[in-house]
Amino acid sequence: MFALVDANSFYASAEKVFDPALRRKPVVVLTNNDGCICALCDRAKAIGVKKFGPYHKASQQLARHGAVIRSSNYALYDDLSAKMMQIIGRFAPQQHVYSIDECFLDFGRWCPPQGWKALAATIKDTVYQELRLPVSVGIGLTPTLAKAASFAAKRRLSSPGVALLANPQVINTVLTSMSVQDVWGIGKRISARLQAMQIHSAAELAALPVAEARRAFNVEVARTVQELRGVPCLSWDAQRADKKQIYSTRAFGRPVTEAAELRQALAWHGEQVAEKLRRQHSAVKTLTCFAHANPFASEGHYHATRLHTFALPVSDSREIVRAITAQLPALYRQGIKFHKCGVGAIDIVSAKTVQPDLFSQLDSRPDVMACMDAINSRYGADTLGLAAKGNQPQWSMKRQFLSPQFTTNWKHIPKILC
Amino acid sequence: MLKVIPIFAQAGISGFESPAAQYRELGLDLDELLIEHPTATFIGQAQGDSMTGVGIFDGDLLIVDRAAMPTPLDVVVANLNGAFVCKLFDRKASALLSPGSGQQPYQLAEGDWFEEEGIVMRSVRMHRYVRQLARCLR
Secondary structure, three states, X not given: OEEEEEEXXXXXXHHHHOOHHHOOOOEEEEOHHXXXXXXXXXXXXXXXXXXXXXXXXXXXXXXXXXXXXXXXXXXXXXXHHHHHHHHHHOOOOEEEEEEOOEEEEEOXXXXXXXXXXXXXXXXXXXXXXXXXXXXXEEEEOOHHHHHHHHHHXXXXXXXXXXXXXXXXXXXXXXXXXXXXXXXXXXXXXXXXXXXXXXXXXXXXXXXXXXXXXXXXXXXXXXXXXXXXXXXXXXXXXXXXXXXXXEEEEEEEEEEEOOHHHHHHHHHHHHHHHHHHHHHOOEEXXXXXXEEEEOOOOOOOOOEEEEEEEEEEEEOOHHHHHHHHHHXXXXXXXXXXXXXXXXXXXXXXXXXXXXXXXXXOOOOOOHHHHHHHHHHHHHHOOOOOOOXXXXXXXXXXXXXXXXXXXXXXXXXXXXXXXX | OOOOOOOXXXXXXXXXXXXXXXXXXXXXXXXXXXXXXXXXXXXXXXXXXXXXXXXXXXXXXXXXXXXXXXXXXXXXXXXXXXXXXEEEEEOOOOEEEOXXXXXXXXXXXXXXXXXEEEEXXXXXXXXXXXXXXXXXXX
């Protein structure tokens, strides 16, 4: 048996953990730069605001209902997520963390003496007891059915927060009420084609002959069909594949017009890319950097991109930032109100296979970089970095409604009235 | 929690091995003593003087366990009407006591919004100025 455990409106729920005044209020969390709504608690959903809409359009409506707005507080979410995964991991011999707020449990052939529903309820209650995070638990014969069960648990098709898809009758009822695009692994394009084949519900997909699913689509869809019938055939890789491209881009908190500011912002992104490269033991051959004006503004369209190819693949922050800085004259133009910039590593190789070059002028220092990464992981991001990015970023993200880092910063620990 | 005994690589050609090397053990770890349930524990800071009777003073750190077994009388952190408070909780009488301050017990009533958050297992006094915490002291 498999379980899928996921936190309900994770970001919004996380904001409520250490701020009891928020527990009964509608809470809305905004994305980077406070642009879009990325999470809503149940009370906020009840107002009728939609996820992924721009914040400025909904701000008045939210204010009318007394909603509390928060900027994304990734330090807090990451810490709570790690604790949540540890708690959930206690319940099964195998756990696969699928994203920041959901994970699969693989119970193998084990059967809980108290029954699956009771176990699901225990998982849910334990996470709430120890962390004050509400989760839903879906249990099924296969990962895909566990995901469907979790969907049912969220839609309150069964007792609140937990659902079990083990007996054929229940499976059929749930799959009949579930549209095909809500099946795990069925994307938008495949679901459109399925609809054209008159396959609308998950139950109809489960009835599709496996051979036909493979012929019409691919082996993945054929597996999904089998999984919906209760035959486990998905397995997750123990390790996530390395990223093929790494980007760091962001809109500015306010328009940027100075060359020095643009240079600092690009250097900042360069450092981010370099660090991510080192984390997966990769090096970059070709780098892109770009800067543009607001594409939605009525005037002043501007978009500049430059590629840089290294003679030898690098992952050294200094090399990368140096290369980006050299592109600045080509990217910057006076009078442009820059809205966004970014850096991307678009051609990545494994750092292990880099062939050194006798005549290379590069002065990569992996030891210095390893030391810097170690210091930053111990004392927090940006403890040590290149001076090129400046120390007072005026262009940085807008995070107007950021909550304290309750669990990761001594200065921010919750205050308790005595 | 992973515990690693630090043993440094040594080449066998120079000097003598320290006779104490084989007795090396892990140093004492305060977390082990103070935190029973790492995933269920959080740290807060006391503000106010109503709990001096149980030895909790303004600015002390409170180690709060959400998985500890309750007893009839515990020092707890609770959400009382939207704010975290630390009180001695008399579960039988549903009353919040403030020992040592002369304050009357607070009787929980129908209209109160009360959620018990966790039990204060330990408190930590800082007898000298702590730079890492200073900014959040009053």
